[in-house]
Amino acid sequence: MSECGWLSDRIPAVALGRAEWTQQEVQHLSECRACQQEWEVVRAASRLGESLVPAADPEATAASVLHRLRRNREAGRRRRGAWGFAGFAAAAAVVAALWTGGADRQLDRGPEGASVVAGQLAIPLPELEILQPAELDSVLQMLDEPSAAAASADEPDLRDLNSDELERVLDSWEG
Amino acid sequence: MPGPPKPDTTTDPALVAAYRSGDERAAAELVRRHAGPLGRFLYSLGAEREDLDDLIQETLFRAFRRVESWRGGASFRSWLLAIGSNLLRDQVRKRRGKLVSLEDREIADGADPHADLAAVETGDRVREGLARLPRLQREVFILRAQEGSDYGEIAAVLGTTPGAARVHYHHAVKRLKELVR
Numbered sequence: 001m002s003e004c005g006w007l008s009d010r011i012p013a014v015a016l017g018r019a020e021w022t023q024q025e026v027q028h029l030s031e032c033r034a035c036q037q038e039w040e041v042v043r044a045a046s047r048l049g050e051s052l053v054p055a056a057d058p059e060a061t062a063a064s065v066l067h068r069l070r071r072n073r074e075a076g077r078r079r080r081g082a083w084g085f086a087g088f089a090a091a092a093a094v095v096a097a098l099w100t101g102g103a104d105r106q107l108d109r110g111p112e113g114a115s116v117v118a119g120q121l122a123i124p125l126p127e128l129e130i131l132q133p134a135e136l137d138s139v140l141q142m143l144d145e146p147s148a149a150a151a152s153a154d155e156p157d158l159r160d161l162n163s164d165e166l167e168r169v170l171d172s173w174e175g
Numbered sequence: 176m177p178g179p180p181k182p183d184t185t186t187d188p189a190l191v192a193a194y195r196s197g198d199e200r201a202a203a204e205l206v207r208r209h210a211g212p213l214g215r216f217l218y219s220l221g222a223e224r225e226d227l228d229d230l231i232q233e234t235l236f237r238a239f240r241r242v243e244s245w246r247g248g249a250s251f252r253s254w255l256l257a258i259g260s261n262l263l264r265d266q267v268r269k270r271r272g273k274l275v276s277l278e279d280r281e282i283a284d285g286a287d288p289h290a291d292l293a294a295v296e297t298g299d300r301v302r303e304g305l306a307r308l309p310r311l312q313r314e315v316f317i318l319r320a321q322e323g324s325d326y327g328e329i330a331a332v333l334g335t336t337p338g339a340a341r342v343h344y345h346h347a348v349k350r351l352k353e354l355v356r
């Protein structure tokens with residue numbers, strides 16, 4: 001590695017006060033315009049925004065962030081509670097559907113009995129295994145609130161959203 | 176008589192583990208450690224002063240909310256900075272079209288951009304220069320200049336390779352040197 005390359009690798013550490021120049025490096029710096037310019041640029045960048053630090057109050061920031069996190073956790077607990085109920089309702093619906101289907105099959109003795117059951121559930125049960133959590137949530141929501149399913153048809157696919165839009169969706173869920 | 180409070184020497188991974196076990200003081204200590212550097216990093220990347228507090232808070236909130244996704248491959252600080260940088264990028268993308276670019280503003284002011292450039296301090300010139308660099312060059316350069324991160328760490332955080340990070344750094348230095356010359 002050239003002496004300039006060697007110095008270039010060392011400049012950030014020295015600019016941050018984590019290392020010191022050797023005599024040989026000092027000598028090179030005093031003679032090499034390219035390295036002087038690099039030193040000037042990196043040192044200036046290492047100090048960018050230093051004057052901002054006293055303006056930011058870490059205590060206030062910490063308090064505010066923790067407050068939001070607490071609210072978020074509480075909202076999450078409420079949501080999970082609601083989903084728990086929805087899950088129970090869905091399980092009950094599945095049991096009821098299977099039971100009804102079984103009764104139908106007994107009456108019809110027809111081979112289409114199983115598909116009648118699947119038709120009532122709109123989605124064959126084994127396919128639930130391959131659904132994403134958000135999709136499972138949608139299925140649960142449809143089972144829990146049939147009228148809400150139509151309203152949610154216009155909602156964007158979560159996989160198409162960028163991080164910011166996802167945050168907004170999450171925030172809207174949190175209330 | 177009690178002396179000044181001793182600095183907390185607990186490591187970041189230990190504080191993260193404590194927070195995950197429900198200790199909010201651990202999160203507060205992490206905020207104290209990293210909020211300042213996070214603000215400087217975002218400012219260096221081009222964030223407006225008036226947006227900094229909101230950006231810092233939002234970054235920290237998002238980080239702690241999904242703290243289990245920090246696997247320790249990069250330092251907690253670098254991971255946090257990467258979240259902040261993504262957030263800033265989203266904000267810039269959202270505002271694009273509403274804002275006039277730096278160059279346009281200078282022309283609209285009727286000022287000579289070269290004279291303006293010479294008049295400001297090196298730091299300001301570097302910050303302006305950074306705003307004109309491609310994103311990866313800018314982020315690699317700031318992580319190296321402000322955090323002293325090595326290329327392996329930078330690569331892990333920015334999703335690139337150490338070799339590519341090194342190249343981005345040298346491109347950034349070259350272009351900034353031309354500007355400060």
Ligand SMILES: [Zn+2]
Nearest residue numbers: 003004032035
């Ligand atoms: Zn040199």
